Amino acid sequence: MKEIAKYLKPYSKMLVLVVVxxxxxxxxxxxxxALMSRIVDVGIVQNDLGYILKVGSVMIAMTLLNGGFxxxxxxxxxxxxxxxxxxxxxAVFTKVENLSVSEFNDLGTSSLITRTTNxxxxxxxxxxxxxxxxxxxxMMFLGSIIMAVSQDAVLSLVIxxxxxxxxxLVYFIGKKxxxxxxxxxxxLDGLNLVLRESLTGIRVIRAFNKEEYExxxxxxxxLDLTETALKVHKTMAYLMPLMTLLLNFGTIAVIWFGAIxxxxxxxxxxxxxxxxQYIMHIMFSLMMVSMIFVMIPRAAxxxxxxxxxxxxxxxxxxxxxxxKPASSPGSLEFRNVTFSYPGAENTALSNVSFTAEPGETVAxxxxxxxxxxTLLNLIMRFYDLEEGSGAxxxxxxxxxxxxxxxxxxxxxxxxxxxxxxSGTVRDNITYGxxxxxxxxxxxxxxxxxxxxxxxxxxxxxxxxxxxxxxNFSGGQKQRLSIxxxxxxxxAIYIFDDSFSALDFKTDAQLRAAxxxxxxxxxxxxxxxxxxxxxxxxxxxxxDQGRVVGIGRHKELLKTSPVYREIVASQLSEEELx
Numbered sequence: 395m396k397e398i399a400k401y402l403k404p405y406s407k408m409l410v411l412v413v414v415x416x417x418x419x420x421x422x423x424x425x426x427x428a429l430m431s432r433i434v435d436v437g438i439v440q441n442d443l444g445y446i447l448k449v450g451s452v453m454i455a456m457t458l459l460n461g462g463f464x465x466x467x468x469x470x471x472x473x474x475x476x477x478x479x480x481x482x483x484x485a486v487f488t489k490v491e492n493l494s495v496s497e498f499n500d501l502g503t504s505s506l507i508t509r510t511t512n513x514x515x516x517x518x519x520x521x522x523x524x525x526x527x528x529x530x531x532x533m534m535f536l537g538s539i540i541m542a543v544s545q546d547a548v549l550s551l552v553i554x555x556x557x558x559x560x561x562x563l564v565y566f567i568g569k570k571x572x573x574x575x576x577x578x579x580x581x582l583d584g585l586n587l588v589l590r591e592s593l594t595g596i597r598v599i600r601a602f603n604k605e606e607y608e609x610x611x612x613x614x615x616x617l618d619l620t621e622t623a624l625k626v627h628k629t630m631a632y633l634m635p636l637m638t639l640l641l642n643f644g645t646i647a648v649i650w651f652g653a654i655x656x657x658x659x660x661x662x663x664x665x666x667x668x669x670x671q672y673i674m675h676i677m678f679s680l681m682m683v684s685m686i687f688v689m690i691p692r693a694a695x696x697x698x699x700x701x702x703x704x705x706x707x708x709x710x711x712x713x714x715x716x717x718k719p720a721s722s723p724g725s726l727e728f729r730n731v732t733f734s735y736p737g738a739e740n741t742a743l744s745n746v747s748f749t750a751e752p753g754e755t756v757a758x759x760x761x762x763x764x765x766x767x768t769l770l771n772l773i774m775r776f777y778d779l780e781e782g783s784g785a786x787x788x789x790x791x792x793x794x795x796x797x798x799x800x801x802x803x804x805x806x807x808x809x810x811x812x813x814x815x816s817g818t819v820r821d822n823i824t825y826g827x828x829x830x831x832x833x834x835x836x837x838x839x840x841x842x843x844x845x846x847x848x849x850x851x852x853x854x855x856x857x858x859x860x861x862x863x864x865n866f867s868g869g870q871k872q873r874l875s876i877x878x879x880x881x882x883x884x885a886i887y888i889f890d891d892s893f894s895a896l897d898f899k900t901d902a903q904l905r906a907a908x909x910x911x912x913x914x915x916x917x918x919x920x921x922x923x924x925x926x927x928x929x930x931x932x933x934x935x936x937d938q939g940r941v942v943g944i945g946r947h948k949e950l951l952k953t954s955p956v957y958r959e960i961v962a963s964q965l966s967e968e969e970l971x
Contacts, residue, residue, distance in 0.1 A: 397701045398517065401481045405474040412470050412525050419463035420533040422456045424541055427671035429453045431545070434664030471525035479518035486510050486703050494710040495776045496736045501703065504587035509703055512582060513696035520686075520693040527682040535679035542672040545665045549652055553676060556644040560680045563636055574626045578692070581619040588615045641677040648673050710778055716797040719789020723804050724752035724885035724916040726773070731784035733772060742768040743939045745784070750932070752885070755909065755917045757927035759960060760936035766920045767810065769936070770890050773918075774805060788886070806879030808892040810920075812871035814863030819848055820855040822863075822874055826882035838880040841907045843900050844873035869896050876904070880911070887917045893926050901926060924964045933957070 402409070429449055437446035490498065490506055498506075543550045592599065592608050599608050648670055655661040719725075731746040743765045750756040758766050771777055772786060775793055779785070785792050793801050806826065814822050823838060824830045830838075835855065839845040847870060851857040863871045872892055879887060887908075893901045905926065908917065921927050928947050935943035935950060935957045943954030950957040 397704050398482065398697055401478050401485065402474070402521070404481070405477055408470050408474050409525075412467060412474065413529060415463045415467040415470065416525075416529040416533060419460055419467060420530060420537055422460035422463065423534065423675065424537045424672075426453060426456055426460075427668040428541065429456065430671070431662075431664035431668035434667060435662045436664075439662075439664075467526065471522060474525060475518050475522035478521050479514055482517065482700070483510060483514050486514065486700060489704055489706065492708060492710075493706060494708070494778070495771070497706055497709065501706070502583070502587070504590050505583045505699075506703070507590075508583050508586050509696075509699050513699050516689075516693050516696040517700065520689050523689060524686060528686050531679040531682040531686075534675050534682075538672040538675035538679065542669055542676070545669045545672065546652075546655065546661050549648065549655060549661070549669060552644060552647050552651065552673070556640060556647075557676065557680065560637060560640055560677070563640070574622070578619070578622050578626055578695075581615075581622045585612075585615045585619050588612050637677075637681055641674075641681070644673060644677060645670065710775060710798065712797045713795050716800065717791045717795045718800065719791050719796075719804075722752050722885075723789040724914075725787075725789055726750040726886060726916055726918070727787040728769075729785045729787065731772065731779065731786060733768060733777065733779060733783060735768075735777075741939055743772075746936075746939075746941055747784075748932075748934055748941065748944060750916050750918060752916050753913055754931045755919065755929075757919045757921060757930035757933045758936060759921055759924070759927055759933060759957070761960070763938070764936040765939040766936055767890060768939075770807075770888055770918070770920060773886075773888065774807065775801060804885045805888060806882045806884035806886070807888045808872075808875045808879050808890060810890040810892070810894075812863070812868070812875040812892075814859050814866065814871055814874060816861045817859055818853075818855065819851070819857045819859060819874065822859055823855075823877050823881055826878045826880075830881045834881055835877075838877040839873075841880055841904070841911050842873045842877035843896075843904045843907070844870065844877050848874075869900070872896060873900075873904070885915055887912060887915055889917070889919045889921075891920050891922055893919075894922060898925060905929070924961050935960075 429452055433446055433449050433453075436442065437449060487510060490501075490510070493501075501509075539550070539553060542553065588608075588611050592612060599605060649666075652661060652666040652669060656663055656666055727749045728746050731743055732741055733743045734741045746765075746769065748756075758769060760766055768777075772779065773788075773793070775798055778794060785794075787793070788796070788801065788804060815825065820835065823835050827834070832855070836845060839848055848854065848857070859865065863874070866874070872894075873896070876889070876892060893904065896904065901923075902925075909929075919927065919930065927933050931946070933943070933945060933947060933950055934941060935954050937956045942956045943950050945953065951961065
């Protein structure tokens with residue numbers, strides 16, 4: 395809870411104002427029944443019009459003042475709640491951005507979306523209503539009891555029986571609802587998971603005619619959520635009718651016994667009217683508390699879920715005294731690197747060693763599951779090596795001794811699955827370098843063999859990119875992703891099977907342009923297609939996480955059976971010769 399509460403600290407001054415407005419509103423609310431009692435018992439009974447007008451004017455003034463306090467309370471409580479939600483949402487998003495891939499996977503994408511949106515909204519609503527109700531209710535409750543006792547101590551005995559009954563009712567229903575609300579949030583995670591998978595995989599679903607199957611999955615998750623929600627709301631549904639019943643019985647009791655006391659001359663009519671108002675204030679205060687208790691169980695579940703994200707231990711951290719590359723920042727070295735994914739039985743990489751120098755094109759090839767993508771993930775510190783599992787050096791410095799930002803500033807990365815963001819073509823290209831000029835953007839597009847098709851669009855660089863780049867083909871997305879890396883001008887380029895969607899001609903033209911324009915940079919190319927790696931300065935052959943060959947194409951044909959097998963599966967005997 396402390397982890398969440400600290401996001402209210404920037405609004406401490408506003409909270410003080412909220413308390414002032416709550417106090418002012420409560421005082422005016424409590425004063426009004428007393429004024430009404432005077433009008434009835436003095437002004438009307440004694441037929442004193444002047445007194446009625448005098449006290450009535452004070453009532454009007456108090457009413458206007460009460461309205462002003464209510465407006466102030468509403469304004470500042472909203473600012474506090476909205477600001478709190480904004481800051482907390484920002485903190486969660488920042489935390490998620492800094493999580494390692496394994497930590498991210500532990501929580502799950504769907505769950506993180508729910509926690510960042512729905513759970514924080516629950517907390518935001520609690521803060522909002524808490525200021526308006528949780529602060530008001532105690533003041534009104536205690537103040538009304540004091541004022542009721544001042545009107546008639548004997549009649550106040552009704553409160554002794556009514557209040558505990560209401561308090562017990564709120565407690566038992568709240569206790570029963572708490573675990574149900576926690577369960578409800580988990581069911582919401584499950585529904586979001588199914589929905590996300592269905593939306594992102596819509597083309598596959600249609601291709602395999604699995605629409606009915608996905609409908610059943612969604613309906614099952616939706617029904618599960620609905621049934622849980624019904625259990626929650628059935629439990630909470632008892633609260634308001636029972637409270638209303640107790641409130642009405644309390645009011646009847648006050649009027650009944652109050653009328654007896656008025657008839658016996660022990661109490662005046664105005665006092666009874668004021669007493670009824672104070673009893674109503676007491677009951678409504680408890681009803682406010684009950685509404686908060688309705689929100690607290692769900693908010694408590696949300697606090698736990700949001701705190702889990704904020705308190706998630708980060709295994710990938712920056713050193714206290716980070717180092718900068720001591721030599722050429724483009725140099726890369728793997729020293730006996732061994733790596734296993736968390737929870738995996740087998741190693742993904744075993745004793746991998748190689749070097750890549752500026753100006754070199756180093757290709758990495760191997761079968762599925764050989765460790766190619768793992769190797770690239772380690773370079774960018776998406777995962778960290780365990781102690782004693784070797785080292786990865788960039789510019790002569792162990793990457794664990796560098797700031798993650800400094801490391802990644804040296805790298806231009808093109809993923810296996812090209813990712814484009816909603817916006818424009820220009821936005822996506824300058825994502826790698828926000829200060830890039832139009833000339834630099836066009837140059838990058840030219841090298842990436844994307845200039846012609848981009849300028850052929852009606853809006854050119856300002857052409858809209860749909861979410862996920864769905865309005866572009868796979869090859870176009872790859873070329874735009876390559877241009878994004880090129881405009882960054884990094885020391886190290888990493889291409890994770892980034893040419894697979896290109897035709898052979900475009901592939902050859904792009905690689906030739908890359909060789910010319912990036913001759914001072916280190917280039918790592920992961921490829922499935924042999925034609926992509928033929929002219930590489932160094933080819934690293936991986937098999938089951940081990941390096942089974944390092945050399946140029948012709949050399950490996952003679953020395954590496956694994957490489958020759960890969961080549962033979964793609965090229966003819968004539969091409970091999």
